[in-house]
Amino acid sequence: MVKPSRPLGVVLALLLPVLLALTVTAPARAAAPGTAAKQYLVSGPATAGQRTAVARTGAAIDAVRPDGTLEVSAIPSEIAAIRKLGHTVTVLAAPKPSATAAATSYHTFAEMQASLNATVAAYPQIARKVVIGQSYQGRDIVGVKISDNVATDENEPEALYIANIHARERLTAETALDLIATLTQGYAGNTRIRDLVNTREIWIFPMVNPDGQVYDMTSDTQPGRMWRKNRQPAAVDLNRNFPYRWGCCGGSSGNSGSETYRGPSAESAPETRVLTNFVRSRVVGGRQQIKVFLDIHSYGNLVLWPFGYTYSDTVPGALSADEEATHRTIGRQLAASNGFTPQQASDLYITDGTTDDWTWGDQRIFSFTFELGGGGFYPAPSRIDALVAGVRDSLLRMTEYADCPYRAIGKQAQYCSA
Ligand code: 0X9
Ligand code: CA
Ligand code: CA
Ligand code: ZN
Numbered sequence: 180m181v182k183p184s185r186p187l188g189v190v191l192a193l194l195l196p197v198l199l200a201l202t203v204t205a206p207a208r209a210a211a212p213g214t215a216a217k218q219y220l221v222s223g224p225a226t227a228g229q230r231t232a233v234a235r236t237g238a239a240i241d242a243v244r245p246d247g248t249l250e251v252s253a254i255p256s257e258i259a260a261i262r263k264l265g266h267t268v269t270v271l272a273a274p275k276p277s278a279t280a281a282a283t284s285y286h287t288f289a290e291m292q293a294s295l296n297a298t299v300a301a302y303p304q305i306a307r308k309v310v311i312g313q314s315y316q317g318r319d320i321v322g323v324k325i326s327d328n329v330a331t332d333e334n335e336p337e338a339l340y341i342a343n344i345h346a347r348e349r350l351t352a353e354t355a356l357d358l359i360a361t362l363t364q365g366y367a368g369n370t371r372i373r374d375l376v377n378t379r380e381i382w383i384f385p386m387v388n389p390d391g392q393v394y395d396m397t398s399d400t401q402p403g404r405m406w407r408k409n410r411q412p413a414a415v416d417l418n419r420n421f422p423y424r425w426g427c428c429g430g431s432s433g434n435s436g437s438e439t440y441r442g443p444s445a446e447s448a449p450e451t452r453v454l455t456n457f458v459r460s461r462v463v464g465g466r467q468q469i470k471v472f473l474d475i476h477s478y479g480n481l482v483l484w485p486f487g488y489t490y491s492d493t494v495p496g497a498l499s500a501d502e503e504a505t506h507r508t509i510g511r512q513l514a515a516s517n518g519f520t521p522q523q524a525s526d527l528y529i530t531d532g533t534t535d536d537w538t539w540g541d542q543r544i545f546s547f548t549f550e551l552g553g554g555g556f557y558p559a560p561s562r563i564d565a566l567v568a569g570v571r572d573s574l575l576r577m578t579e580y581a582d583c584p585y586r587a588i589g590k591q592a593q594y595c596s597a
Pocket of ligand 1: 524527
């Protein structure tokens with residue numbers, strides 16, 4: 180009988196941590212050597228026009244710092260173009276793996292599904308699970324409907340919330356799950372919530388880019404994955420793929436390597452199509468039932484409204500003065516509640532093919548985008564509760580406006596009396 184020799188055991192014991200460390204720190208598989216997007220700081224741009232010029236290179240502007248410095252995700256060709264504009268560019272350190280570790284309180288895709296299943300089991304009268312389609316890799320795009328008599332499509336104004344369309348924006352899914360918990364757990368004891376649930380039909384989809392989310396989170400042990408897009412072979416920025424003025428205005432990229440790649444055609448991405456078809460399916464008797472829409476992103480502490488494709492505040496036939504004033508007034512009230520900065524989306528920089536330009540431009544749903552706080556895509560898990568609590572009231576406020584958004588400007592009699 181051969182006993183393992185002590186020296187071999189010692190060698191293995193010494194080597195094991197080294198081997199594990201090598202495995203864990205192996206570099207992420209890049210699309211092609213030297214072409215992967217990284218995060219950079221860009222100083223120089225000070226106006227929306229100058230930020231748009233940066234965005235036109237295809238770089239994703241992740242945040243605007245208080246001093247005006249941009250945090251961008253970009254590929255080398257875009258960085259070269261940004262330098263050509265005369266700006267100063269420095270590389271940002273990738274978030275440490277520990278800062279993104281999955282063994283935290285951020286929900287995995289499976290945990291999110293389990294949470295929805297538990298909610299609908301616990302509150303079957305007011306919460307129903309809805310699967311509206313599948314992602315490119317076949318994962319369910321899943322959410323909940325919350326309302327009284329939830330199994331019945333009642334004649335009640337509807338509100339729609341989506342989150343995590345950008346894979347790495349993890350706080351957004353937590354925010355959507357928190358809204359689901361607030362509405363279901365608060366129903367019995369909180370009259371504001373009971374009234375809302377009884378008089379609205381509220382749709383909440385916490386992870387509308389599940390393939391990207393799983394990819395981003397599976398790679399937690401590898402620094403700097405920072406995934407944004409979906410997982411088609413030529414990965415698409417879903418928030419540039421919506422079919423309203425798609426690719427019109429330099430607010431997206433035609434380069435499939437870019438973080439803002441708009442795809443080969445409008446709604447080419449399966450995830451986009453699942454969302455647009457769901458929204459279209461809410462047209463009942465010729466009327467869009469969804470009255471308010473929120474797309475939750477991170478980070479930047481912003482409340483945004485359409486349009487993003489043009490600097491114009493109003494557009495003949497597409498955004499009237501009253502419609503603009505309604506967006507602006509509600510947007511400012513939401514911002515007053517959560518402490519964010521309210522502005523038209525294009526005040527930040529021009530984008531085209533975004534969710535909210537389509538939900539307003541094509542469907543006439545009053546539409547908003549939040550950029551949550553946190554200062555990065557992966558706030559420390561210990562901060563999740565406070566960050567999520569900070570927007571709770573603003574989310575309820577938006578749902579309250581579903582009865583008649585024009586109420587915000589005192590014109591409910593003119594627009595909502597029928
Ligand atoms: O660029 C985006 O898609 C959003 N920023 S993020 O850092 N989350 O990627 C902002 C979009 C703003 N424009 C519109 N909502 N129209
Ligand atoms: Ca109902
Ligand atoms: Ca209905
Ligand atoms: Zn985003």
